[in-house]
Amino acid sequence: MTTPSFAIGIAGGTGAGKTTLAREMVDGHADAVTLIPIDNYYDDLGHLPFEERAEANYDHPSAFEWELLREHLDALLDGDAVEMPQYDFTEHRRTEETVHVEPTDVVVLEGIFALYDDVITASLDLRVYVEADADVRILRRIERDVVERGRDIEDVIEQYRATVKPMHERYVEPTKKTADIVVPEGANGVAVDLLAEKVRAESTAGLGLDR
């Protein structure tokens, strides 16, 4: 059993490049990193009709199951495995399956609210906020949501106006002040290299050691 030695939180607005940064900084050390995408902890709205699920506000903190996320983060940091829920953006609900996740040397928590919850933030060793201009983020998001999340461009724009932008300004952007590091433009080469070096150091430190 491995007890993680280091926990990193990566927050930032939608489309800022959080997922890309997380992926690139663990490149080559993926076996030593446990990734927790906070999106997997959206409340399951499976009991509602699809139209209602599509209209929900997914950018308010109350859209997430914080208790389960805290419980799973605690378990992983204590060296215990979890059954992680999985989220389907095309259906706006959790899938039937969970994924068995074992703790490793480094835990990376990634999502718009990675630095929102005081209890969670206190258990992180490094807090990162990824920043990108709003116009860059919405353009990235339109492309991604249409190609990968099965959305119409009109719906993406309307959702952005109605909830994504106002919630970002009210709840996500203010978490930047709790960050240790603010990364401009997401997966920029210098930031990736620095964070990758930290991940490598923590992974090497944990090699072969049961803690």
Ligand SMILES: Nc1ncnc2c1ncn2[C@@H]1O[C@H](COP(=O)(O)OP(=O)(O)O)[C@@H](O)[C@H]1O
């Ligand atoms: N530094 C970057 N330069 C160019 N495109 C980027 C950069 N970072 C991310 N992207 C692209 O922007 C889109 C959204 O990035 P993603 O990492 O999924 O953002 P987030 O997880 O913050 O929502 C993806 O298509 C990704 O390839």
Ligand SMILES: Nc1ccn([C@@H]2O[C@H](COP(=O)(O)O)[C@@H](O)[C@H]2O)c(=O)n1
């Ligand atoms: N059913 C859902 C659930 C979430 N979203 C949007 O996802 C965004 C967070 O994910 P990122 O990878 O972009 O950080 C968030 O802004 C929600 O609006 C959704 O559209 N549908």
